[in-house]
Amino acid sequence: MRDCTHVPALPRPEPEPQAMTCPECLALDCHPVQLRKCLECGYVACCDSSTYRHSTGHFETTGHPVMRSFEPGEDWRWCYVDMVIV
Numbered sequence: 510m511r512d513c514t515h516v517p518a519l520p521r522p523e524p525e526p527q528a529m530t531c532p533e534c535l536a537l538d539c540h541p542v543q544l545r546k547c548l549e550c551g552y553v554a555c556c557d558s559s560t561y562r563h564s565t566g567h568f569e570t571t572g573h574p575v576m577r578s579f580e581p582g583e584d585w586r587w588c589y590v591d592m593v594i595v
Contacts, residue, residue, distance in 0.1 A: 512591070512593070512595075513586075513588040513590075513591045513593050513595040514590075514591060515574040515575050515588050515590060515591065516588070516595050519548045519549065519575060520548070523551075523577075524546075524547075524548065524549070524550055524551035525551050526553050526579065528553045530544065530553065531544060531553060533566075534555050539559075539560055540559075541559050541563070542558040543556040543558055543578070544556070545576040545587070546576060546577050546578075546579040548573075548575045548576065549571070549573035549574070550571070552567050552571075552573075553579055554567050554576075574591075575589075575595070576589070
């Protein structure tokens with residue numbers, strides 16, 4: 510199993526969420542599935558189970574590697590670069 514090399518470089522404390530839902534889904538009038546928050550900048554976006562996969566798009570656009578589940582009661586993180594749950 511690979512370790513994530515990006516978690517140690519994340520800002521502390523964790524950035525505040527920029528929104529409470531996916532703004533791109535709101536603009537498209539579609540329902541976001543399972544929200545994620547970028548741990549680099551706080552951007553909130555829908556997961557890959559959503560039609561438009563905005564959290565992956567955020568990574569592809571910004572290079573911010575780690576997203577955290579933004580769902581109540583969940584705190585797992587996903588690193589897009591290392592492709593591991595951390």
